[in-house]
Amino acid sequence: MNANSELSFPAPAHWIDGKAVPFDGPVIEVVNPATEAVIATVPAGTAEDVDRAVAAATAAFPAWAATDPAERAAVVRRVAAGLQARSEEIAATISADMGAPISFARMGQAGLPVMAAEATVSVVADFPWTEEIANSLVVREPIGVVGAITPWNFPLQQVITKVVPALLAGNTVVLKPSEVAPLAARILAEVTAEAGVPAGVFNVVHGTGPVVGEAIAAHRGIDMVSFTGSTRAGKRVSELASATVKKVALELGGKSANIILRDADLKDAVTRGLSSAWINSGQVCGAYTRMLVPAELHDEVVDLLREAAAAYTVGDPTEESTLLGPLASETQRARVATYIERGVADGATVVVGGPGRPEGLETGAYVRPTVFADVDPDSVIACEEIFGPVLAVIPYTDDDHAVQIANSTDYGLNGAVFGETEHALAIAKRMRAGQIDVNGPQMNLLAPFGGYKQSGNGREMGRFGLEEFLETKAIQR
Numbered sequence: 001m002n003a004n005s006e007l008s009f010p011a012p013a014h015w016i017d018g019k020a021v022p023f024d025g026p027v028i029e030v031v032n033p034a035t036e037a038v039i040a041t042v043p044a045g046t047a048e049d050v051d052r053a054v055a056a057a058t059a060a061f062p063a064w065a066a067t068d069p070a071e072r073a074a075v076v077r078r079v080a081a082g083l084q085a086r087s088e089e090i091a092a093t094i095s096a097d098m099g100a101p102i103s104f105a106r107m108g109q110a111g112l113p114v115m116a117a118e119a120t121v122s123v124v125a126d127f128p129w130t131e132e133i134a135n136s137l138v139v140r141e142p143i144g145v146v147g148a149i150t151p152w153n154f155p156l157q158q159v160i161t162k163v164v165p166a167l168l169a170g171n172t173v174v175l176k177p178s179e180v181a182p183l184a185a186r187i188l189a190e191v192t193a194e195a196g197v198p199a200g201v202f203n204v205v206h207g208t209g210p211v212v213g214e215a216i217a218a219h220r221g222i223d224m225v226s227f228t229g230s231t232r233a234g235k236r237v238s239e240l241a242s243a244t245v246k247k248v249a250l251e252l253g254g255k256s257a258n259i260i261l262r263d264a265d266l267k268d269a270v271t272r273g274l275s276s277a278w279i280n281s282g283q284v285c286g287a288y289t290r291m292l293v294p295a296e297l298h299d300e301v302v303d304l305l306r307e308a309a310a311a312y313t314v315g316d317p318t319e320e321s322t323l324l325g326p327l328a329s330e331t332q333r334a335r336v337a338t339y340i341e342r343g344v345a346d347g348a349t350v351v352v353g354g355p356g357r358p359e360g361l362e363t364g365a366y367v368r369p370t371v372f373a374d375v376d377p378d379s380v381i382a383c384e385e386i387f388g389p390v391l392a393v394i395p396y397t398d399d400d401h402a403v404q405i406a407n408s409t410d411y412g413l414n415g416a417v418f419g420e421t422e423h424a425l426a427i428a429k430r431m432r433a434g435q436i437d438v439n440g441p442q443m444n445l446l447a448p449f450g451g452y453k454q455s456g457n458g459r460e461m462g463r464f465g466l467e468e469f470l471e472t473k474a475i476q477r
Contacts, residue, residue: 007092009040014049014206015189017056018199028179028206033099033326033333033365034317040097042182045207047215050174053203054221057145057172060200065142065170072168073124078195079164079188080117083156086191087111090156090184098152098181099326099365100280101317108280109184113160116461119445120164123463137475142170143247144223146469147216149209149237151229152178152328153283153387159188161449161460162226163202169469172201174222176212180329209233217241224249224469228285230385231410231454249458249468251285251450253385254413257406258288259427261399261419266297269418270304272440274391276416278312278369281324282389283332285455286414286435290375290382292402295395302351302373302393309352312369315361326365327388333365336388340370343381348372348392377405385411399427407432412452416440434459 012027013020027041043049064072083090091105100109131138148162155178166173177185185204192202205212213233217225217240224247227237231252241248258276260269276288293301317325327333341355353370369389375382382392396402406415407430415433417424418440428436434451446462458468 007096009183010186012041012043014043015204016053018193030097032096033329036363040183042206045205045212049205050212050215050219053174053205054145054219056200056203057174058221060198061144061172064172064198064201069124073121075196076121076164076168079191080114082191082195084114086187090187093183094155095317097183098155098328099317101322101325103320109156113157116160116445117164119462120465123466124168135477139473140470141473143469143471145221146171146173147222147225148173148175149213149216149227150177152180155181156184158228165465166469169466171469174203174205174216176205176216179208182206214240220244250456252456253411254285254455255385255409255411256286256288256414257290257292258416259292259402259406261423262294263420263423264418267304270301271308274305274308277391278389281327283328283387288416291391291393292396292405293393295397298395305371306351309371314358324369324389330365333367336367336386339381339386340390343372346379349374383409403430410454413455
């Protein structure tokens with residue numbers, strides 16, 4: 001049975017002051033990218049809707065900020081439990097509105113947010129809310145009303161990495177979820193109410209970036225904006241926020257380098273590298289999209305990639321066996337397809353995939369998962385974020401050359417090194433990125449995540465994510 005066939009979605013509404021707010025104006029259609037069917041609508045919100053949400057958040061702030069951190073943590077634990085209880089619904093919803101294969105949606109789209117929330121809650125008890133420094137009492141206090149603007153690739157996880165630490169810090173929140181994949185935000189809103197989050201503490205305003213997003217970034221009543229999305233949009237958020245000198249935290253694009261050293265376990269490195277490049281159909285800001293390999297091993301790596309790629313099934317995201325679904329929208333499909341065509345035009349060698357749609361998938365936002373070899377490190381596909389299942393294999397001559405290539409883009413979000421441990425660690429320390437994986441470790445949800453250069457500023461996850469949403473006050477005695 002089609003996993004999405006029994007899904008139903010509520011009438012379009014914002015969530016303001018603890019309840020769904022009926023809306024009778026223009027709406028935005030939510031399209032299933034696999035079927036091209038309209039599955040729901042959400043309000044095309046306005047600046048006035050943002051005003052109402054900010055007013056509710058402002059009114060709720062004093063009481064929530066005064067709540068003991070342990071009590072706030074207890075509420076957030078109930079939120080995590082509520083999300084866990086609705087995990088299958090969340091997975092199916094996100095699979096329907098942005099195309100994630102259902103098997104991945106259960107783990108990455110529904111399961112990961114719960115784990116991230118629980119990890120962040122775990123730091124509250126030992127967090128230094130106050131500390132003595134000589135004759136000063138240093139106090140960490142909530143910033144105020146936080147505007148959160150989130151993307152479509154992980155439509156619940158990216159919300160949780162902002163909303164949970166913001167609430168734990170004592171802030172109130174106005175969220176604008178992506179209009180491409182907005183439906184999980186309503187589930188979260190209902191869960192927060194059931195968990196005892198007071199009315200006005202968490203609010204959702206639907207709409208587009210140029211209208212609702214810009215209204216949030218510019219609003220005088222919002223004290224901080226936390227944004228995840230493209231570097232271009234992040235620059236616009238910063239520009240608008242500068243008028244009120246509000247704090248801005250940005251998690252932006254990436255073009256992560258995966259350096260495979262001569263002393264690496266080659267098959268393991270290639271297999272893990274391809275998995276990272278193509279996970280969530282490549283719609284991951286930290287994906288290892290550039291595979292840097294020793295020139296003399298290039299052809300062997302290409303053969304291993306061709307073998308590994310054969311295991312990746314592309315198709316209906318409701319099927320349990322599907323590993324790669326459609327991209328999140330037709331707009332994104334067209335964008336990625338243009339990059340694939342550009343790679344061919346610029347002379348890169350197509351190993352698997354290439355231009356055009358996968359066979360038998362003429363309907364839906366599908367592209368052919370693609371691996372390019374012999375890629376010029378200065379070419380468009382090696383330097384610009386594609387945000388689709390496209391891997392560029394780039395040969396290098398020695399360690400210095402590999403590091404130079406890795407650091408050559410405008411981005412610095414994530415990266416990886418595979419090789420003998422001490423050798424790999426030495427290379428990792430030379431890479432200009434906020435997070436480096438050595439030999440494919442398990443994800444650490446307490447480690448800081450964020451970027452260098454045009455990948456943004458600030459950090460998410462664990463203690464570091466909590467600190468982003470706090471002011472620091474020194475009281476001299």
